[in-house]
Amino acid sequence: MAFSALLSMVLFGSLALVRSDILTPETENTNEPCFPVCDLVREFSALREKVGALETKLKESENQIVELKARESTKVAFSAATGGGNNAIGPYIADTTLVFRKVHTNIGEAYDTGTGFFSAPVAGTYVFMMFHHAGGNQIAGLNLMKNNDLIIQTFDHKSTEDTADNGGNAVILQLQKGDKLCVRLSANTHVWGNDFVTTFSGYLLSQD
Amino acid sequence: MAFSALLSMVLFGSLALVRSDILTPETENTNEPCFPVCDLVREFSALREKVGALETKLKESENQIVELKARESTKVAFSAATGGGNNAIGPYIADTTLVFRKVHTNIGEAYDTGTGFFSAPVAGTYVFMMFHHAGGNQIAGLNLMKNNDLIIQTFDHKSTEDTADNGGNAVILQLQKGDKLCVRLSANTHVWGNDFVTTFSGYLLSQD
Amino acid sequence: MAFSALLSMVLFGSLALVRSDILTPETENTNEPCFPVCDLVREFSALREKVGALETKLKESENQIVELKARESTKVAFSAATGGGNNAIGPYIADTTLVFRKVHTNIGEAYDTGTGFFSAPVAGTYVFMMFHHAGGNQIAGLNLMKNNDLIIQTFDHKSTEDTADNGGNAVILQLQKGDKLCVRLSANTHVWGNDFVTTFSGYLLSQD
Numbered sequence: 001m002a003f004s005a006l007l008s009m010v011l012f013g014s015l016a017l018v019r020s021d022i023l024t025p026e027t028e029n030t031n032e033p034c035f036p037v038c039d040l041v042r043e044f045s046a047l048r049e050k051v052g053a054l055e056t057k058l059k060e061s062e063n064q065i066v067e068l069k070a071r072e073s074t075k076v077a078f079s080a081a082t083g084g085g086n087n088a089i090g091p092y093i094a095d096t097t098l099v100f101r102k103v104h105t106n107i108g109e110a111y112d113t114g115t116g117f118f119s120a121p122v123a124g125t126y127v128f129m130m131f132h133h134a135g136g137n138q139i140a141g142l143n144l145m146k147n148n149d150l151i152i153q154t155f156d157h158k159s160t161e162d163t164a165d166n167g168g169n170a171v172i173l174q175l176q177k178g179d180k181l182c183v184r185l186s187a188n189t190h191v192w193g194n195d196f197v198t199t200f201s202g203y204l205l206s207q208d
Numbered sequence: 209m210a211f212s213a214l215l216s217m218v219l220f221g222s223l224a225l226v227r228s229d230i231l232t233p234e235t236e237n238t239n240e241p242c243f244p245v246c247d248l249v250r251e252f253s254a255l256r257e258k259v260g261a262l263e264t265k266l267k268e269s270e271n272q273i274v275e276l277k278a279r280e281s282t283k284v285a286f287s288a289a290t291g292g293g294n295n296a297i298g299p300y301i302a303d304t305t306l307v308f309r310k311v312h313t314n315i316g317e318a319y320d321t322g323t324g325f326f327s328a329p330v331a332g333t334y335v336f337m338m339f340h341h342a343g344g345n346q347i348a349g350l351n352l353m354k355n356n357d358l359i360i361q362t363f364d365h366k367s368t369e370d371t372a373d374n375g376g377n378a379v380i381l382q383l384q385k386g387d388k389l390c391v392r393l394s395a396n397t398h399v400w401g402n403d404f405v406t407t408f409s410g411y412l413l414s415q416d
Numbered sequence: 417m418a419f420s421a422l423l424s425m426v427l428f429g430s431l432a433l434v435r436s437d438i439l440t441p442e443t444e445n446t447n448e449p450c451f452p453v454c455d456l457v458r459e460f461s462a463l464r465e466k467v468g469a470l471e472t473k474l475k476e477s478e479n480q481i482v483e484l485k486a487r488e489s490t491k492v493a494f495s496a497a498t499g500g501g502n503n504a505i506g507p508y509i510a511d512t513t514l515v516f517r518k519v520h521t522n523i524g525e526a527y528d529t530g531t532g533f534f535s536a537p538v539a540g541t542y543v544f545m546m547f548h549h550a551g552g553n554q555i556a557g558l559n560l561m562k563n564n565d566l567i568i569q570t571f572d573h574k575s576t577e578d579t580a581d582n583g584g585n586a587v588i589l590q591l592q593k594g595d596k597l598c599v600r601l602s603a604n605t606h607v608w609g610n611d612f613v614t615t616f617s618g619y620l621l622s623q624d
Contacts, residue, residue, distance in 0.1 A: 040457060041248060047464055048255055054262055054470055058269065061474065064481050065272050071488060072279060075414050077333050079380035081360065104359065105380045107333060125493050125523060127619070129337075129378045129545075133363055143612075151520065152497065153612035155549055157580040164365040166375040167582040170545045172495035172521045172617050196351075196361035201380050203335070203413060205619060206491050249456060256463055262470055266477065273480050280487060283622050285541050287588035289568065312567065313588045315541060337545075337586045341571055372573040374583040404559075404569035409588050411543070411621060 074122055077203035078111035079104040084193020091138055095184045098142070102195040111202070117182045120175040123208040130154060130183050131168035133197035134190055140167060141186030147179060155186075164192075172205065282330055285411035286319035287312040292401020299346055303392045306350070310403040319410070325390045328383040331416040338362065338391050339376035341405035342398055348375060349394030355387060363394075372400075380413065490538055493619035494527035495520040500609020507554055511600045514558070518611040527618070533598045536591040539624040546570065546599050547584035549613035550606055556583060557602030563595060571602075580608075588621065 080100030082089055090096065099116035111118045120126065132154050134140030140156040154167030175181075183200050185191060191198045288308030290297055297306065307324035319326045328334065340362055342348030348364040362375030383389075391408050393399060399406045496516035498505055505514065515532035527534045536542065548570050550556030556572040570583030591597075599616050601607060607614045 037245065037248075037453065040453075040460065043464070044248065044252065044255075044460065047460075047467060048251070050467055050471070051255060051258055051262065054467065054474060055258070057474055057478070058262060058265055061269055061477055061481055062265070064485065065269055065276070068276055068481070068484055068488060069272065072276060072414075075333065077380045077413060079378075105333065105382055107382070125491065125521065125619075127617075131362075131377045133361075133375070136365075150612060152615060153549075154547075154582060155580070155613060156582060157552075164363070165373060165581060166362060166364060167549070168376045168378075168584045169547045169613070169615055170378075170495075170584075170586075170617050171615065172493045172619060174521055174523070196358060197363060197377070199360060199377055199379065201335075201378050203333075203380060205493060206488075245453060245456075252456060252460065252463075256459070259463060259466055259470065263466070266470060266473055269477055270473070273477055273484070276484055277480065280484060280622075283541065285588045285621060287586075313541065313590055315590070339570075339585045341569075341583070344573075372571070373581060374570060374572060376584045376586075378586075404566060405571055405585070407568060407585055407587065409543075409586050411541075411588060 071207050074108075074204065074207050076108040076110050076121055076126075077201075078106045078108075078118060079201035080106075080111065080113070080199065081195045082191070082193040082198045083195055086192075086194045088135060088138070088190045089193040089198075090185050090190035091188045092185065094187050095143070096187075098183045098185050098191075098198075098200070100183070100198075100200045105201075108204075115182075117180050118202055120177055120179045120181075122204070123175065123177045125172060125174050125205045125208075126202055127170065127172050127205050128181065128200075128202040129168065129170040130200045131166070131198065132191040133164065133166050134192050135164055139186070139189045140165065140191055141189035142167070142191065143184045143186060144169070144171065144181065145184050146173060146175075146181050151181075166197075174208075279415050282316075282412065282415050284316040284318050284329055284334075285409075286314045286316075286326060287409035288314075288319065288321070288407065289403045290399070290401040290406045291403055294400075294402045296343060296346070296398045297401040297406070298393050298398035299396045300393065302395050303351070304395075306391045306393050306399075306406075306408070308391070308406075308408045313409075316412075323390075325388050326410055328385055328387045328389075330412070331383060331385045333380060333382050333413045333416075334410055335378065335380050335413050336360075336389065336408075336410040337376070337378040338408045339374070339406065340399040341372065341374050342400050343372055347394070347397040348373065348399055349397035350375070350399065351392040351394060352377070352379065352389065353392050354381060354383075354389050359389075374405075382416075487623050490524075490620065490623050492524040492526050492537055492542075493617075494522045494524075494534060495617035496522075496527065496529070496615065497611045498607070498609040498614045499611055502608075502610045504551060504554070504606045505609040505614070506601050506606035507604045508601065510603050511559070512603075514599045514601050514607075514614075514616070516599075516614075516616045521617075524620075531598075533596050534618055536593055536595045536597075538620070539591065539593045541588060541590050541621045541624075542618055543586065543588050543621050544597065544616075544618040545584070545586040546616045547582070547614065548607040549580065549582050550608050551580050555602070555605040556581065556607055557605035558583070558607065559600040559602060560585070560587065560597065561600050562589060562591075562597050567597075582613075590624075 081102040083102040152169045289310040291310040497518040499518040568585045
């Protein structure tokens with residue numbers, strides 16, 4: 001009769017709900033009768049997987065952003081003049097490391113204002129520039145040294161008639177962390193020393 | 209009997225379902241009998257929290273990407289020669305700002321080709337280079353000025369015998385937004401003016 | 417009586433559960449009585465939309481990171497001296513492309529050490545610097561050429577008394593991919609050739 005038919009539906013439905021293990025949808029037999037909850041469970045499981053994949057990808061992106069920001073924030077740049085109160089520096093009997101004491105910029109503190117040495121804080125590509133002004137009564141000669149190697153030079157002969165001259169040079173170098181560079185005044189040469197004319201600058205162009 | 213036992217199960221189950229407030233799983237007592245739906249609700253709630261956390265993190269990443277792109281796209285670089293039709297510029301009786309009218313590059317329009325002044329559009333580290341060619345019959349002297357301060361110089365003495373000379377210099381400076389730089393021709397000095405030899409260049413190395 | 421009232425609730429509740437199509441919550445009439453599962457379904461649907469939006473946004477972020485990394489990794493820089501064993505290079509009767517054979521750096525292999533030509537591998541803003549040392553017995557003249565255009569120059573007159581001089585210049589240029597640059601020694605001029613004094617350097621400042 002109507003009452004027992006309805007009751008059967010109720011019983012069947014509720015029991016079906018009880019039987020399906022909703023949190024392990026993988027094991028269920030899709031041929032079995034299943035209430036809409038089963039579909040929801042399947043969808044939920046798929047969404048949970050999607051969220052897990054998103055979490056993994058986002059973590060990767062975050063790591064790449066950290067790396068990009070680290071590169072962006074690794075700044076190395078120095079720029080200094082000899083100072084020296086408008087006097088000649090040199091000549092000396094031996095090659096002598098020039099100390100550029102009038103510092104305009106020293107981002108990253110890679111240039112040692114006490115010794116005149118630049119020490120690469122990270123491996124990468126660096127640009128270096130040096131310029132000199134010098135009186136004509138002596139040879140002028142600056143050597144950019146990388147560790148113990150001569151890299152580039154400015155050089156000028158004596159001239160009794162032309163009482164002053166200038167020189168400059170630049171180089172781009174791939175350095176290893178810890179490589180040391182300095183400007184050496186060649187033995188028996190001089191440059192002019194004040195805050196404006198004989199300078200040494202360098203900066204990190206790109207990190208390796 | 210069987211009928212009333214089954215009926216009890218049905219009633220118990222349905223009422224339990226009604227009783228549990230499935231959208232506030234935090235308050236439910238896990239010791240109470242609960243249908244599988246309760247587990248789904250718990251899992252759902254956890255997943256929703258995960259998605260919320262993902263949204264927050266992704267927003268942070270998006271902001272950092274916007275910042276990185278802004279830095280990457282902030283480009284400032286200018287490069288110009290005096291022009292002047294192969295004539296000497298100067299000497300003048302007072303220091304005079306050189307206007308480099310033959311412009312090769314002016315990305316960001318930070319160099320004013322009318323006045324010769326560069327105005328830093330953002331705070332950051334900038335590289336500047338200047339070079340001159342000059343006849344030997346006059347002193348040659350260029351001063352790179354930052355606001356009212358002399359920063360670097362190229363300088364050359366007169367020479368009756370050496371009829372021309374060159375000079376150059378470079379500096380790296382940390383500038384505030386709005387700092388103004390220009391090249392001043394020192395009083396009573398001259399440089400050679402054409403599109404190729406006396407130049408002023410600068411660019412943003414990295415934004416603060 | 418109490419029994420039939422309870423039974424009605426059970427029947428009503430279970431049938432409501434059966435009737436609601438839980439995976440198409442959009443169509444349901446919120447005024448109809450609905451078991452808590454309906455709320456879960458609505459919430460689930462909203463969460464699924466959120467996850468879809470997150471996926472789209474994360475993909476966009478990933479693409480932007482790829483682009484930022486590509487820009488960061490596009491490195492172009494070269495730096496070379498003429499070489500030449502401490503001899504004059506030139507004078508020649510015609511303008512002659514200088515080949516800088518002593519290579520310090522050639523990141524991206526954009527500088528052709530066989531021909532002396534730099535070819536821009538990507539559109540962007542580039543910095544170029546050239547320096548020369550030269551004996552005074554001849555004119556010294558270097559022309560930085562972009563394709564067939566003279567861009568900047570170093571130049572120096574002869575001097576019988578000042579037996580050597582230096583020159584240098586720099587420029588920043590916006591190049592198209594494939595633009596070719598070289599340093600030409602002007603006809604009837606010379607520079608000094610060794611590994612240290614006459615140099616040509618360039619690098620990509622920023623990609624377009």
